[in-house]
Amino acid sequence: MTNLDGVFRREWGPAVAALARWSGDLTIAEDAVQEACAEALRAWPRDGVPDSPGGWLVTVARNRARDRLRRESVRPGKELAAVMDDIVARTDGTDPHPVRDDELRMMFTCAHPALDRQSQLALTLRLVSGLTVGEIARALLQSEAAIGQRITRAKNKVRHANIPLRVPPAELLAERTPHVLGCIYSVFTEGYWSTAGPSAIRDELCDEGVRLAGELCSLMPQEREAHALAALVLLHDSRRATRVDAAGALVPLDEQDRRRWDRGRIARGLDRLRQAQGSTGPYLPQAVIAALHATAQSWEQTDWVSICAAYDRLLQITDSPVVRANRALAVGFRDGPEAGLAALDRAADDPRLGHSNLVATVRADLLRRAGRYAEAARWYRTALQGNGSEPGRDFLRRRIAECGG
Template sequence: MNRTGEVHDTIAETIRVEGARILATLIRTVGDVQTAEDAVQEAGIAALGAWPVTGIPPQPRAWLTVTARRKAIDILRRERVRPDKEQDALRLIELSRPDLPSEDVVNDDLLRLIFICCHPALSPPTRIALSLRTLCGLSPAQIAEVLLTTEAATTKRLTRARQKIAAAGIPYRVPAESELADRLPAVCGVIHSLYTAGHAPVEGQAAYDVDACAEAVRLAELLHELLPEQPMPAAVLALLLLTEARRPSRLDEHGDVVLLECQERSQWDASTISRGIALLNDSLTRTNRQADPYQLQAAIAAEHARAASYDETDWPEILRLYDLLMSIAPSQAVVLARAVATAEAGDPAAGLGLLAELPPSPRWHSVRAELLARQGLYAEAAQALTEALDGPATAPERRHRERRRKAFRTLSD
């Protein structure tokens, strides 16, 4: 790769990893999402023009932040024909300050941005769209795929959300304690969704997005620090830590998928598991052991983490927890996981029956293949994996399905 290509890759990576933080800081100052997004985009364009000539600066994020502030000033000056000149003048004064925000301020800004995205004045799909746009940097087209809608509809949804935030005068701040009850579940949902997107991407070359997972954990830590007495943030953090602690064993040295029963458990982070279990226990104590969906998911992760080996996993207890989760927060993902737990608890036929309740998907076909193989139906299992391979998958997952299909075909001969 030539030098220009390397510089472009560095800019893209910096914006991907740091863009949400830069955007969050700018939104606090400007008070307008669209202006902040335009300024960050213009800063990226400026970097594409400058860095190949001057070299990559020692602190790329700081360079982009300063440049984005200057671009925001230019945008506001161009738009001062609008009637809100006094407000723009105040924003210009704030933007003209020479100092850069500390990391602590950046962290607070990003958390404030999550709370804005999850304001109860916005509908649940709009909260998701706005969060995926501002926190994850996904394009309208990518968000449309997540929400199963069109790019045009997503763009309109985002525009309406920004207009509603501006018209309602929704403040850029962590809400008062009296407002938390309405917003906290959505905030926790966004953080959990961000981690899920990184932990189990739909497609791409990597089995997981390390940066997205780390960012979700960081945000969960920040939310727990902000609200240490609240059980839900503690449960979300526990769930993420218990899942993250086992990530090193998911791939082998070649980057290929390792099934749970074959994973080397000595690679699991014991200290992170201990902290996750402690957070879960504290969260359950605060709710008198009346579990919410995050507590139940964390309890399931804890059962996996506690097992010294695959054979020692308490599958009946995991199945019981999934039954509870289905009773309070049913979803297709829970049905799929419950089908696997049912099979692992000794009844693969019943697991297959549960799958029949769901619409087919690549993941559905893959799970079905494993349950068919449990019953010795290897030809059917191979065919199910052929159907799974027709859909999107990460490169490691695709290789894994191809290997399993080959093995099942051999067993069926």
């Protein structure tokens, strides 16, 4: 039997996006897809997974939504029939809007300026990408309770303020593009560095992030930051197959077999990087860092000077504590672990890292490389307490053992 959880995760976003476009209501769309998934859990083990599981879910969800609309409506029958005809008409015929992809369409819709930035992101990651509240909380460095409340308030605001579930006119797409870029990268990141569960990598989310980045480049070919994001995810993704061994255990970058990196994806990523030149957003320096790793002949030949310079440029664009912590690790490789620890101290107390184990992980690694094994083991244990990924926890346990802990 196919792993149904993986199927549901892969098909959730497209199904919700399609139902939201069909019904015009986020809550109805999400509830209908949940009901369809519940029906699939009953039917598929008995009848087998259909050839098109996504199409099956959308069909069943549309029927559930139609039933709900008819049950809950207090309109006279003729008026309700007219409403239903209008809904059907939205999905019939040729759509003249330039956004063809339902998920991209939903991302642009959720970027409505009436919603604050964090609500836009949380709502999109839940509805479009199917991330759980816990996964979104870890991605945004917030508590699960806060994210759950934010998503509920955003959905209520969309409903009560009658925010239309449609893409803005083409001339207004650019102002919502940063939100869409952020959502696509969050989807890819949760796949590439899975924060919870039994697998270190979630292939369906990696694939979806790469696909959506490419779709956005096709939609907005002059948008340099879209090309920068596409370069970033392609260059990272070129290493996906070597990030875990045959048993599913994490393999750090300095131990990966570079001969197995996907050269086709590296070439495509470098081509996107060339098209991104001149971008002033945060994805270009990140793509440069990824390119420097992807093109280094060996770990020892990595250009840490240029990588640190790219981090410095990134900090000029976004004063992120996550960037500061990662830069500290790069400084440790450029100037030695003690220099890296000093740089980390300047970022460690940022309250925005309160829900992350990043500082503990970086500090432990730098201490290990400095030969301060007892201290490293203590910080690896601290990092272990905040890691929800089983492969991640196993990796930290191995490091503790290596340090004599």
